[in-house]
Amino acid sequence: MTRVVAQGTFDLLHPGHVHYLREAKALGDELHVIIARKANVSxxxxxxLSDEQRREMVAALEPVDFARIGHDTDIFVPIEEINPDIIVLGHDQHHDEAELEGALAARGIDCSVARAGPRESQYDDELLSTGKIIDRVCRERC
Structure with a gap:
């Protein structure tokens, strides 16, 4: 069985998130998703949205087998507990693959790192960014 990990903030879910999780799931049999704690997003x-609300929304998505909130101080703790074969980064996540691979190796975690591709817009007004969703809400509702 191939175990895959995806991770992110997943605030205000949008089609880009679903695309990322579908691509991650396609690489294995079991998809674990780690939701970043609000306090750790810097x-x-x-x-x-709250940590638990974001976790609940991600857990409800079809590709996701398990969803959990990340550790409060050490991002590698849930990865050690899950023991994945592959960690899949979102196409626009700020992590550097080589740095992550080095940090994983230093912790004795033997898994590969892949990056999902971007989702191309399917229609003119599609928003694939939480920031863009918030900007539109502010423009149209504030």
């Missing part, structure tokens, strides 16, 4: 604006 590379962009913090999520709007």
């Amino acid at each position: 590379h962009k604006q913090p999520p709007i």
